[in-house]
Amino acid sequence: xxxxSTYEPKTGFERWLDSRLPILRFAQDTMVSFPTPKNLNxxxxxxxxxxxxxxxQIVTGIILAMHYVPHVDYAFNSVERIMRDVNxxxxxxxxxxxxxxxxxxxxxxxxxxxxxxxxYKAPREVLWILGCIIYxxxxxxxxxxxxxxxxxxxxxGAVVITNLIGAIPLVGPSITTWLWGGFAVDDPxxxxxxxxxxxxxxxxxxxxxxxxxxxxxxxxxxxxxxxxKSKEDTVPFHPYYTVKDGFAISVFLILYASFVFFxxxxxxxxxxxxxxxxxxxxxxxxxxWYLLPFYAILRAVPNKLMGVVAMGGALITLFVLPWLDxxxxxxxxxxxxxxxxxxxFILACLVLGVCGAHAPDDLVIPGFSGLQFLDANINSYVxxxxxxxxxxxxxxxxxxxxxxLTETPLPxxxxxxxxxxxxxxxxxxxxxxSPEKRG
Numbered sequence: 001x002x003x004x005s006t007y008e009p010k011t012g013f014e015r016w017l018d019s020r021l022p023i024l025r026f027a028q029d030t031m032v033s034f035p036t037p038k039n040l041n042x043x044x045x046x047x048x049x050x051x052x053x054x055x056x057q058i059v060t061g062i063i064l065a066m067h068y069v070p071h072v073d074y075a076f077n078s079v080e081r082i083m084r085d086v087n088x089x090x091x092x093x094x095x096x097x098x099x100x101x102x103x104x105x106x107x108x109x110x111x112x113x114x115x116x117x118x119x120y121k122a123p124r125e126v127l128w129i130l131g132c133i134i135y136x137x138x139x140x141x142x143x144x145x146x147x148x149x150x151x152x153x154x155x156x157g158a159v160v161i162t163n164l165i166g167a168i169p170l171v172g173p174s175i176t177t178w179l180w181g182g183f184a185v186d187d188p189x190x191x192x193x194x195x196x197x198x199x200x201x202x203x204x205x206x207x208x209x210x211x212x213x214x215x216x217x218x219x220x221x222x223x224x225x226x227x228x229k230s231k232e233d234t235v236p237f238h239p240y241y242t243v244k245d246g247f248a249i250s251v252f253l254i255l256y257a258s259f260v261f262f263x264x265x266x267x268x269x270x271x272x273x274x275x276x277x278x279x280x281x282x283x284x285x286x287x288x289w290y291l292l293p294f295y296a297i298l299r300a301v302p303n304k305l306m307g308v309v310a311m312g313g314a315l316i317t318l319f320v321l322p323w324l325d326x327x328x329x330x331x332x333x334x335x336x337x338x339x340x341x342x343x344x345f346i347l348a349c350l351v352l353g354v355c356g357a358h359a360p361d362d363l364v365i366p367g368f369s370g371l372q373f374l375d376a377n378i379n380s381y382v383x384x385x386x387x388x389x390x391x392x393x394x395x396x397x398x399x400x401x402x403x404x405l406t407e408t409p410l411p412x413x414x415x416x417x418x419x420x421x422x423x424x425x426x427x428x429x430x431x432x433x434s435p436e437k438r439g
Contacts, residue, residue: 035234037222043113045248053103060096070194075150076275094264104290118330119221125322127214144197151272225330233416284359292356300385326404334410352388355381
């Protein structure tokens with residue numbers, strides 16, 4: 001719990017401001033004195049990394065918008081002009097483009113950490129739901145931004161994804177027509193996508209504010225999953241976690257910079273450096289890497305509408321997770337069986353990502369005579385996608401609820417301090433062990 005405010009205005013100006021706009025009190029209570037569990041590990045630093053990445057994306061996006069021209073005749077060339085003629089335009093663009101990948105990398109680590117330590121469970125359901133909303137807004141923002149360079153993959157990716165929306169009964173065609181601004185992907189579409197791509201990061205920032213607010217009501221979860229019970233279980237956020245987060249952010253920035261300066265295009269598709277041509281479709285249309293698992297789920301279903309339903313269901317499932325998990329124990333530290341299934345779930349997500357990156361006919365295994373129910377040739381990526389998608393849904397709707405009813409967890413400590421103080425490394429040794437041992 002965040003508890004009562006400890007802020008005390010020290011000057012006349014601070015007292016005047018605090019009585020009218022308590023912004024200094026808010027900063028003190030949020031970033032300085034906020035009581036934080038003392039056993040948080042480095043997996044908890046990705047929240048700060050995500051806040052940093054959002055800021056970088058907004059700042060670099062505003063600069064790019066000053067030079068970008070959202071018109072089908074000029075968009076591609078305006079991006080090339082940014083790269084070649086604008087002072088440090090190449091740096092701003094590479095920072096923004098690779099920043100999207102780093103943003104999603106950090107958010108996936110953040111989400112898997114929440115799944116592992118049970119941070120979505122009561123009393124943090126609203127916190128988790130707001131995080132899921134941020135994730136979907138990120139996906140929309142990334143998709144709209146991917147279209148803006150107006151290369152081959154950008155254009156045809158927009159055609160494929162918007163046509164999928166059209167498969168939704170009743171409202172789908174109307175939504176597609178509105179997104180297109182007409183009856184095909186053209187200039188009005190690019191204008192709409194540019195406007196939405198510019199707007200959504202500020203919407204994300206607003207939801208992030210709610211996310212932080214929702215965090216400060218129950219307080220942080222921690223690796224043990226045991227709720228804070230006393231002041232001895234916590235330390236002030238500053239300087240303990242500002243220093244720790246600062247170090248983690250520095251390490252993450254080194255990884256980020258290695259992509260920006262040494263391999264800026266490795267996460268993109270070379271065909272997107274070819275200007276969009278509606279008459280020449282690429283052999284294989286794929287989204288960015290961070291959307292590939294959901295793209296694989298979409299392609300795993302032969303029916304177009306049912307594929308859209310499966311992909312949408314994969315996202316909606318995240319929202320209801322707090323009510324699907326029936327276990328009373330939060331952290332998988334004390335749930336060895338659940339931990340095994342969780343690591344299989346991570347593997348299934350990776351397999352879906354690999355399958356989404358390949359064309360359906362990239363790998364075909366000849367059929368076996370003993371398997372008459374299969375086709376003569378087995379399309380491995382399609383079948384792997386189906387197996388991965390099946391496990392994805394089974395993990396949330398079958399495995400997670402049943403484990404909570406059948407699994408016998410390990411003993412859970414009574415408080416956060418118990419495992420910390422009883423750890424062998426914390427026991428005094430040598431001459432300081434006890435007065436009796438001092439000679």
